[in-house]
Amino acid sequence: MSCNCERDQAKLQENILKKINAHPCYSQNAHKHYARIHVAVAPACNIQCNYCNRKYDCSNESRPGVTSCKLTPQEAVKKALYVGGSIKQLSVVGIAGPGDALANPKQTFETFRLLERYAPDIKLCLSTNGLNIEKYIDEILRCNIEHITVTMNSVDESGGIGAKIYPWVYYEGKRYYGEEAARVLLRQQLRGIELLVKNDILVKVNSVLIPNVNEEELPKVAKKVKEMGVFIFNIMPLISKPEHGTKFALEGVKSADHRLLMKVQEACETDVKLMRHCRQCRADAVGLLGEDRSDEFFKKDFADKSFEELQMHYNIKNRREAHRKIEEWRGVLKAANEKALMEEAKKYELSSTGETKLVAVTSESNGLINDHFGSAEEFLIYEAGDKAIKFIMPRRIDTSYCKGPKGCGTYVIDEIKKALSDCDILLTQKIGECPKKELESLKIICDEDYANEPIEISVLKAVKKHFSFEKLQVC
Ligand code: CLF
Numbered sequence: 001m002s003c004n005c006e007r008d009q010a011k012l013q014e015n016i017l018k019k020i021n022a023h024p025c026y027s028q029n030a031h032k033h034y035a036r037i038h039v040a041v042a043p044a045c046n047i048q049c050n051y052c053n054r055k056y057d058c059s060n061e062s063r064p065g066v067t068s069c070k071l072t073p074q075e076a077v078k079k080a081l082y083v084g085g086s087i088k089q090l091s092v093v094g095i096a097g098p099g100d101a102l103a104n105p106k107q108t109f110e111t112f113r114l115l116e117r118y119a120p121d122i123k124l125c126l127s128t129n130g131l132n133i134e135k136y137i138d139e140i141l142r143c144n145i146e147h148i149t150v151t152m153n154s155v156d157e158s159g160g161i162g163a164k165i166y167p168w169v170y171y172e173g174k175r176y177y178g179e180e181a182a183r184v185l186l187r188q189q190l191r192g193i194e195l196l197v198k199n200d201i202l203v204k205v206n207s208v209l210i211p212n213v214n215e216e217e218l219p220k221v222a223k224k225v226k227e228m229g230v231f232i233f234n235i236m237p238l239i240s241k242p243e244h245g246t247k248f249a250l251e252g253v254k255s256a257d258h259r260l261l262m263k264v265q266e267a268c269e270t271d272v273k274l275m276r277h278c279r280q281c282r283a284d285a286v287g288l289l290g291e292d293r294s295d296e297f298f299k300k301d302f303a304d305k306s307f308e309e310l311q312m313h314y315n316i317k318n319r320r321e322a323h324r325k326i327e328e329w330r331g332v333l334k335a336a337n338e339k340a341l342m343e344e345a346k347k348y349e350l351s352s353t354g355e356t357k358l359v360a361v362t363s364e365s366n367g368l369i370n371d372h373f374g375s376a377e378e379f380l381i382y383e384a385g386d387k388a389i390k391f392i393m394p395r396r397i398d399t400s401y402c403k404g405p406k407g408c409g410t411y412v413i414d415e416i417k418k419a420l421s422d423c424d425i426l427l428t429q430k431i432g433e434c435p436k437k438e439l440e441s442l443k444i445i446c447d448e449d450y451a452n453e454p455i456e457i458s459v460l461k462a463v464k465k466h467f468s469f470e471k472l473q474v475c
Pocket residue numbers: 024025036038061062092093094095096125126127147149204234277278279280281289
């Protein structure tokens with residue numbers, strides 16, 4: 001017979017699974033099936049980060065270099081209803097900028113209140129630098145927000161590391177500078193996270209990985225957030241280009257590349273559950289993570305329609321039916337992939353020899369290997385042994401190999417070769433002879449045999465097909 005304590009734990013676990021099941025960021029599995037929309041209602045910010053240029057979106061949750069069209073709360077909710085009726089996989093509305101959600105409380109909470117009324121099936125999510133959580137905790141609870149992301153780049157109590165990242169912080173009518181600013185921010189972040197966890201809100205902590213500034217600090221952040229009961233930790237590599245005009249970019253601080261990211265992820269994963277599938281979306285992102293459908297929806301499509309009209313288009317009944325079908329398909333995939341995926345496995349658990357291989361996959365949707373090499377704009381990287389596999393990261397490229405009819409005759413492969421240089425196998429739906437030769441020159445095996453098959457089980461099968469784990473030689 002199990003004791004009460006065990007039953008409580010099981011109940012807690014069940015509640016958490018229910019909350020994350022359809023959230024594309026909190027569940028690695030859900031992100032292949034469910035979409036999110038960010039509504040850009042929050043223009044102002046109350047701190048300055050050296051990796052942010054206010055001309056662009058909040059870099060704590062966005063790629064810099066894209067600016068979002070700002071919306072009023074009413075327009076935001078109309079957009080969510082319009083998009084939710086068109087993209088039935090939509091399960092979450094998030095506020096992630098272009099400034100800080102809680103530096104714009106009026107707009108943020110008005111949006112969420114309207115959403116609760118007109119789209120009660122949608123999950124509410126927000127992202128913040130954490131400075132104002134304590135101040136707005138009651139409103140957060142009133143709005144029934146189940147998921148909150150706090151960006152915290154250091155837990156250094158002296159403020160020394162924070163001072164390298166934040167030149168100033170504006171809190172309760174006073175502007176703080178340097179180490180004092182960093183200390184005020186950290187104090188508020190920790191108080192805020194504690195309050196959220198205490199109130200059963202699922203917290204994700206983001207840290208921006210800044211080369212030579214906080215790469216040694218992040219394992220300490222991982223430890224701290226684990227202790228505090230944070231659900232998941234997301235390390236976002238700094239994207240730094242001179243044209244972004246940020247202080248770091250102008251001072252020559254480089255982007256964090258995937259090698260550094262993998263190294264820091266490995267150092268952190270002993271302490272905390274990691275999010276590895278983040279796409280650093282923009283503040284007005286629409287669609288599945290990794291796809292950008294924001295340019296399919298225009299203000300003129302929804303702004304003049306009434307809420308009632310848009311509610312009809314949203315059609316909650318049809319959406320429920322669509323989600324039921326998604327769950328059915330997930331069940332099929334789960335059965336196919338069973339035993340292949342071990343999300344939090346260590347190297348020795350993946351392989352009987354302790355050695356593993358990296359496998360790149362091109363996938364358009366639905367958890368299948370269903371994208372051509374030429375059109376792929378990102379590669380999903382898995383680590384695999386003969387026993388199981390785990391997802392490591394997506395690697396985005398700026399330019400796909402084939403640019404379609406418009407770019408006929410121009411093929412760019414250098415960026416892809418760099419992105420895949422440490423991989424052993426590429427699984428893709430189709431690849432031409434020329435790029436195949438280019439990749440084979442890097443000793444990458446290109447395999448089309450698993451086209452349109454479920455990803456995880458195919459990765460495991462392919463690794464076992466091409467490598468012998470007794471001798472670890474190419475078969
Ligand atoms: Fe948006 Fe963020 Fe909510 Fe997701 S994004 S507010 S938790 S609904 Fe997701 Fe985008 Fe990464 Fe953010 S992939 S940048 S983690």
